[in-house]
Every structure is written in C-alpha cells, then in structure tokens.
Amino acid sequence: MSFKLHFFAYVPFCYLRFIFLLFFLDLLVYTSSNRMEGKSSYSPLSLEYYDSPNAPERVRVRDRVMISEGEHTSLQCSADGNPTPTLAWTRDIHTHNRTARTLASGLGVVTLEVHQAVWADTGVYLCHAKNVVATVPPVTTKLIVKQPVTGVMGMSGGRGSWAALGTSGRLLCRMRAAPKPTFVWTTHDGTKLHNSEKYVIHAPQLVDGLVLWSSILEVRHVERRDYATYRCTAHNGLGSHSTTVALSPPSRPHPPVNFTVFNVTAVSVSLAWTPNFDGGMPRGYTVKYRQKGSSEYQLVQISGGNTAGTTLSGLTPGADYLYTIQARNEQGASAYVSPPALVTMLGVGAKAGSQAGGAGQSRVPRLMLLILTLTGAALLVLNVAIIACFVRRRSVNRSASARKCNHGFGLAGQCINAQDKGANMSTLCCSLQGVY
Known part of the structure; x- marks a missing residue:
C-alpha cells in the first residue's frame, strides 16, 4: 500500500514537470523567433474572455x-x-x-x-x-x-505631341485645382477653339481623385498648317493658369532617360531606363557596349517603344565594360546616352562567396529550430528515465522486504519446534522471533 501511495503521488508531479517543460520550450521558441525578427522586448501574457467575439x-x-x-x-x-x-x-x-x-x-x-x-x-x-x-x-x-489653378511640373510650354499627316493628334494639358477648373483651348494667334469636325475638346478628367485635372485637345485630319503651338488655359474661382503645347510632325525619338545598371554578376549585367516620349514615339532601342581598352563595340537590338530594361550575358568575369543606349523609330535614331555607364564585372570567387554567405544566413533559423527540437527531445527522454528508475527502485525494495519476511517466518518455526528442549533455548528463539 505504501508503494502505491508514493507512486501515484509521484506521477502527477511528473506530469506537472512535463507540462512545465513544454511551457519552457514554447517560451524559448517564442523568444528566439522574436530575436530573429529584430524584437527585443517581452510582453506580459494576459487572458481575456469575450462573449461572441x-x-x-x-x-x-x-x-x-x-x-x-x-x-x-x-x-x-x-x-x-x-x-x-x-x-x-x-x-x-x-x-x-x-x-x-x-x-x-x-x-x-x-x-x-x-x-x-x-x-x-x-x-x-x-x-x-x-x-x-x-x-x-x-x-x-x-x-x-481649395486652391487656385497651378501648372504641373513637366507640362510647361514647348512640350507637346506629334502626328503624321492625315492622322489625328492629341494634345494633353494638366493642371492642379480645387474646385474643378474650366479649360479653354486657343490657337497660337488667340482664336478660341470649339468642338467641330476639325477639333474635339474632351471633357476634363480628375486624374488622381483629388486636385489633378487633365484636358485633351484632339486635332483630326492633320494638315501641315496644323503643326503649330496651342495654348491651354484653366481657371476656377481662385485663379487661372496657362501653358503652351506644340503639335509636331513625326520626328526622331529623344534618348531614353534614367539609364542605370541595377544588377551585376560575373558574366551578366541588367540595364534599365525610362522611355522618353518628348520627341517622336520610340519603336525600339539599341544597346551599345564594349570592353574597356577595346575599340570594338557590340550592338544589341531591343524591340518595343515601351520596353524599359534588358539583361546582357556572356561577359568576361572581372572585366570593365562601357554601356550606352539610344532610341529609334521610323524617322531615325536618337543620340546615344552620354556619358556611357562604366561597370566592373564580378570575379568568379566574389560571386561564389556572395552566394555562400546568403545560403549560410538562410540556414540559421533552421539550425536554431533543430537545436530546440533536440533539446526538448532530450529533456523528455530524461523525464521518462527518471520515472523508470523510480519504479525499478520501488520494485527492488519490495522484493528485499519479501525475502526478509520469509526468513523471519523460518526462524519462528524453528523456535516452535525447539520449545521442548529447554527453557533457555525457548527464550533464545523467542528473542530471535521478536527481532524479526
């Protein structure tokens, strides 16, 4: 009975230790994950109950x-x-x-x-x-x-559009204003334009949903005399503003802008640019590059006027290259972007080291989780071993007690059989019996 009481009193204690172990591991994982995310503060745990949340x-x-x-x-x-x-x-x-x-x-x-x-x-x-x-x-x-009419950066006089003879040209005018402005279009000599078979003034549109408005003048069946400058004027109750926009014949495109290099490896380079629609509409691009110290250029043709990037491969690791670009259309090509971009390709060792470093960083969280898992498993096995040792020890103690009892019963029997041999022997056996 004593063994059963001690054992069943020990088991709940083991369960409590196991629950505490799980709580400790959960707290350790939570703390580690916070540190991986750059957090260093600890928040107290609070439990709240809400009815039908x-x-x-x-x-x-x-x-x-x-x-x-x-x-x-x-x-x-x-x-x-x-x-x-x-x-x-x-x-x-x-x-x-x-x-x-x-x-x-x-x-x-x-x-x-x-x-x-x-x-x-x-x-x-x-x-x-x-x-x-x-x-x-x-x-x-x-x-x-509320604000008066003001011009938009990039929409100042001189900027316009182009159109071929017999086609339609569209001139765009943008202004900031609140409340809504009224737009008026006039020719270079001040003649006010109205909707007709020749001209169409589209209704103003709110571009950004706030204060940026746009108006479009469409010139149909373009003739040579239509290549001119037009004035766009907008006004509301707080003020007015004017700007000029030119309609021009098709021309060569302007060079693209924002020509940059955004990715370099040992054997490839990625280039990016912004199409420039100030001149003629670009239909494609030509990338020109050469290795520094060489006079031989390589040309790469890129189709599509809206294309804004490309990647060149097959380059020499560690070499210096010069890159530039031009736009082209049916009327010709623009000038090349100047000065050209100078780029040094990565060496093979630098590339490999960079990749190895990135892979090492990505393995850190997995290694941490593996260590936490093995630690939890080891603690769990340790608890099971402690319980097994306790059970074995109680079993050994119980067997030893049983052997002592059997030995005591044997001596008692000898005392009873020896009672007729004299008082002294009887006294001795009874003393031994009392001991057991």
Whole structure:
C-alpha cells in the first residue's frame, strides 16, 4: 500500500514537470523567433474572455471633405466590434512623400484634427480598425484644401505631341485645382477653339481623385498648317493658369532617360531606363557596349517603344565594360546616352562567396529550430528515465522486504519446534522471533 501511495503521488508531479517543460520550450521558441525578427522586448501574457467575439465592422468615415486654406476640420472614424476595435488614422504614402505614421488613434472612435489647413494637407487618409479577432482593410477619406489653378511640373510650354499627316493628334494639358477648373483651348494667334469636325475638346478628367485635372485637345485630319503651338488655359474661382503645347510632325525619338545598371554578376549585367516620349514615339532601342581598352563595340537590338530594361550575358568575369543606349523609330535614331555607364564585372570567387554567405544566413533559423527540437527531445527522454528508475527502485525494495519476511517466518518455526528442549533455548528463539 505504501508503494502505491508514493507512486501515484509521484506521477502527477511528473506530469506537472512535463507540462512545465513544454511551457519552457514554447517560451524559448517564442523568444528566439522574436530575436530573429529584430524584437527585443517581452510582453506580459494576459487572458481575456469575450462573449461572441467578432471582427471590426461598419467602419464609418466621410468619403470626401473640402475646406478652404487656413480653416479647421475634424476627420472622424468609428467602428463596431467585440471587443471594441482599436482605430488609427494614417496618410496614404502613395499620394504624398511621407511615411505612414499614425496621426491619431482611439478605441471605438478616433478623431483627426486638422488646424490651419494648407494645400499640402490635401491627400487620402486611411482609417485602420483592428481587434483580437481580425484586422480589416482600411477605409479611406479624401481631404481637399481649395486652391487656385497651378501648372504641373513637366507640362510647361514647348512640350507637346506629334502626328503624321492625315492622322489625328492629341494634345494633353494638366493642371492642379480645387474646385474643378474650366479649360479653354486657343490657337497660337488667340482664336478660341470649339468642338467641330476639325477639333474635339474632351471633357476634363480628375486624374488622381483629388486636385489633378487633365484636358485633351484632339486635332483630326492633320494638315501641315496644323503643326503649330496651342495654348491651354484653366481657371476656377481662385485663379487661372496657362501653358503652351506644340503639335509636331513625326520626328526622331529623344534618348531614353534614367539609364542605370541595377544588377551585376560575373558574366551578366541588367540595364534599365525610362522611355522618353518628348520627341517622336520610340519603336525600339539599341544597346551599345564594349570592353574597356577595346575599340570594338557590340550592338544589341531591343524591340518595343515601351520596353524599359534588358539583361546582357556572356561577359568576361572581372572585366570593365562601357554601356550606352539610344532610341529609334521610323524617322531615325536618337543620340546615344552620354556619358556611357562604366561597370566592373564580378570575379568568379566574389560571386561564389556572395552566394555562400546568403545560403549560410538562410540556414540559421533552421539550425536554431533543430537545436530546440533536440533539446526538448532530450529533456523528455530524461523525464521518462527518471520515472523508470523510480519504479525499478520501488520494485527492488519490495522484493528485499519479501525475502526478509520469509526468513523471519523460518526462524519462528524453528523456535516452535525447539520449545521442548529447554527453557533457555525457548527464550533464545523467542528473542530471535521478536527481532524479526
């Protein structure tokens, strides 16, 4: 009975140790994963119960808010959910050159205050909602600060389009304004243009959904006299702005811009560029390159006027190369980009070392997980061995106790058989019996 009580008292203790072991391993994996991700802080564990939890829903914001410069406004966002969702306002980084930092936050309701509004506050704002159940996609609202008409960078006078004789030419004019501007097109001598068989003025379009507007003048059945400069004027209640746009005959394209090298290996190089539509429409490109110290050029023809990159292979490891590019169309070719780009190819050893380093970094998380798994398995085997040793020891002790009892019963029997041999022998045997 004593063995059973001790054993069953020990087993729950072993189970508790095993549970503690699993908790320790889970904490170790969690800590290691946080360190791999660059986190160094530890968060306390908290358990909360929610009746019928659900994700945030019915996130409510105003779709569009327009205010005057210098005014104050509030952007409010609210949402339902169980538990009550956490809300936060951020600004769309794709419409403004800023980081997506939190501007305001709250529980269930959040209000973003805008004081002394300026033109730069115009943009798309996002309300984010989340709770322990889920994070829902953000809901957007557009804040527009009224502003007079201003020109757009890159749309100044002199830039235009081209068209062949007998075809149609399209001239584009872009302006920033709020509220919506009115566009007027005139010829170089001031004659106002209206919709007709010759000219079509397309309705203004809101390009970015905020303040960027565009107007297109289409010139049909182009004749030589139509190759001229046209004036685009836009105005709203706050001001006006004008720019000139030229319609030209087909011409050679301009050289591409932003010619760069973005990937270099031992035997290949990747090139990138931006098509240039200021001149004639490009139909393809020619990449010219040579090894430094050599006068022999290699030419690579690339089709497609919208193509913006290519990769050259079969190069010499460790060598220096000079690369340049030109655009071409039916009217001819542009000048080559100058100066050419000088690139040193990687050596074979440098490439191999780079690949080996990357592979070593990718193996680090797997090695860590393998070590944690083996450690957990070793601790589990150790606990099983301790339980087995305890059971064996109790079994050995029980067998030894049984042998002592059997030996004691044998001596007692001898005492009983020897009682008739005298009082002294009887006393001695009884003493031995008392000992056992």
